[in-house]
Amino acid sequence: MAKEKKIATPWNVSRRATAKVKNPLPAPTKCNCCASEAIEIVENSKVYNGRSYGKYPWIYLCGDCGAYVGLHPFTNIPLGTLANEEMRKARKDSKFYFTPLYASGDMDRNEAYERLAKKLGISKSECHFAWFDVEMCAKAADACIQIANEVSKRPKVEESKPKGIMAQAFQKLGLA
Numbered sequence: 001m002a003k004e005k006k007i008a009t010p011w012n013v014s015r016r017a018t019a020k021v022k023n024p025l026p027a028p029t030k031c032n033c034c035a036s037e038a039i040e041i042v043e044n045s046k047v048y049n050g051r052s053y054g055k056y057p058w059i060y061l062c063g064d065c066g067a068y069v070g071l072h073p074f075t076n077i078p079l080g081t082l083a084n085e086e087m088r089k090a091r092k093d094s095k096f097y098f099t100p101l102y103a104s105g106d107m108d109r110n111e112a113y114e115r116l117a118k119k120l121g122i123s124k125s126e127c128h129f130a131w132f133d134v135e136m137c138a139k140a141a142d143a144c145i146q147i148a149n150e151v152s153k154r155p156k157v158e159e160s161k162p163k164g165i166m167a168q169a170f171q172k173l174g175l176a
């Protein structure tokens with residue numbers, strides 16, 4: 001007997017998908033960027049020029065500053081903390097330093113996260129770029145450069161100095 005399928009939405013979540021999310025963050029009720037409480041779930045077309053993206057196009061959006069974050073598919077669990085433009089850029093930039101650690105084949109992705117978490121002094125379960133603010137992104141990028149340089153097979157990456165917002169964050173932390 002075929003069961004009737006219902007389409008999961010943030011208001012009618014898949015219990016199975018929800019149970020699979022490790023270390024779920026609570027739904028945001030206050031914006032971590034501007035402290036506003038005007039957080040709502042909307043379709044991502046609201047921030048992507050009117051077009052929806054992905055199979056589960058929902059986001060938590062701050063109605064005041066416009067910071068947002070996606071949801072784990074078929075749940076109402078946020079992927080991370082809300083991010084404004086600066087944070088989105090920093091997260092993307094710091095991942096640029098992280099991805100080569102495992103893409104190079106020197107270690108797998110799991111080990112790369114383990115090493116990064118250790119350098120940052122946090123547990124691996126908290127080590128998600130989507131959870132990081134700009135300062136943490138800068139620390140993560142710096143840690144990734146250190147890890148890359150520790151792996152003897154790899155060439156030194158001193159010449160790939162951070163630019164833009166990441167460079168400013170580095171400077172602020174005294175890492176540059």
Ligand SMILES: [Zn+2]
Pocket residue numbers: 031032033034035036062063064065066067
């Ligand atoms: Zn906000």
